[in-house]
Amino acid sequence: MQAEILTLTADMSRDEWLKARKNGIGGSDAAAIAGLNKWKSPVAVFLDKTGQAPDQDQSNEATYWGTVMEDIVAREFAKRSGLKVRRRNAILKHPEYPFMLANVDRLIVGKKEGLECKTASEYLKDEWKDDEIPAQYLIQCQHYMAVTGYHAWWIAVLIGGNKFVYKKIERDDELIQYLIDIEKNFWENHVLANVPPMFDGSDASSELLKAMYPESVPGTEIELPPDANSLIEALDQVNKELKQLEAQKKEYENQLKAMMGENEKAFAGERIITWKTFHSNRFDSKRFAKDHPELYNQYVKTSTYRRFAVK
16 A cells, blocks of 8 residues: 655645645544543544634744754754655645545664654653653654555654654554544545534533633523433532542542651552642732732733633
8 A cells, every 4th residue: 555645735824725735634633533632632633624613823833943953853853863864845645535644754774664753841751651652643654554554554743852763663564543433534524524523521621611601792692402410410420420430539648647746748558658848938019909909000900811610
């Protein structure tokens, strides 16, 4: 099997590239559809592909430096691995499932293998220790192998700007078939049918809802469909269980505190328990506003948010 070319990208602007990506599901999209992308939810993929995504600034420091450092990571990989890499200035598509797209970083010369280049924060170094690879990147590379038919994919990452790691991911045909199935279902039953998937509990979904509906319209009301009642009942049950768990948590903590008494640190096998004294100074904004209202108004900053409640 050999991937086909959807479009060449060498002379393409970023806006044109983003538009071309709407023609199918890419590697990071695949991880989102599988529920494994921290920054994107399935419904966000749907809105993007159907042109309904809210206007958001997609640029940030992490994205910028990831793009800038891609060539450096690729060259360092070639130096350390002894493998020669080359660009593939095209968006590729699966010959049988044309909605499966791949915009790969590099291909390995003379082998049916590719390379994905990443940068990561020092805070995420544990995700890369030993043989570990973050799930969303593993899915991304398997998606690329599904599109290209390649046997393996390398992933190279610069962590914290001073640690370089590279690993090889072997093709997993069982996982690839799973990706084909869920992507086919998503594309045909959601994107083409224009039926959005359900919002999930991810931070990505929460942030998307904030962007889509930042403010309520005063005085407006609607009647929710019958399905809302089952969601409310489920939410009530979860809140009840959370209260019980919180009470149980406090009980266990209090029993341990009673065992420690005045001691600051305790040991229980390999575990270390601390109960330290801290002092903090807090600004009394209410009193300041009362005593110095004019000065308070000069520096007060109003924030807008929506509070959710079920009564």
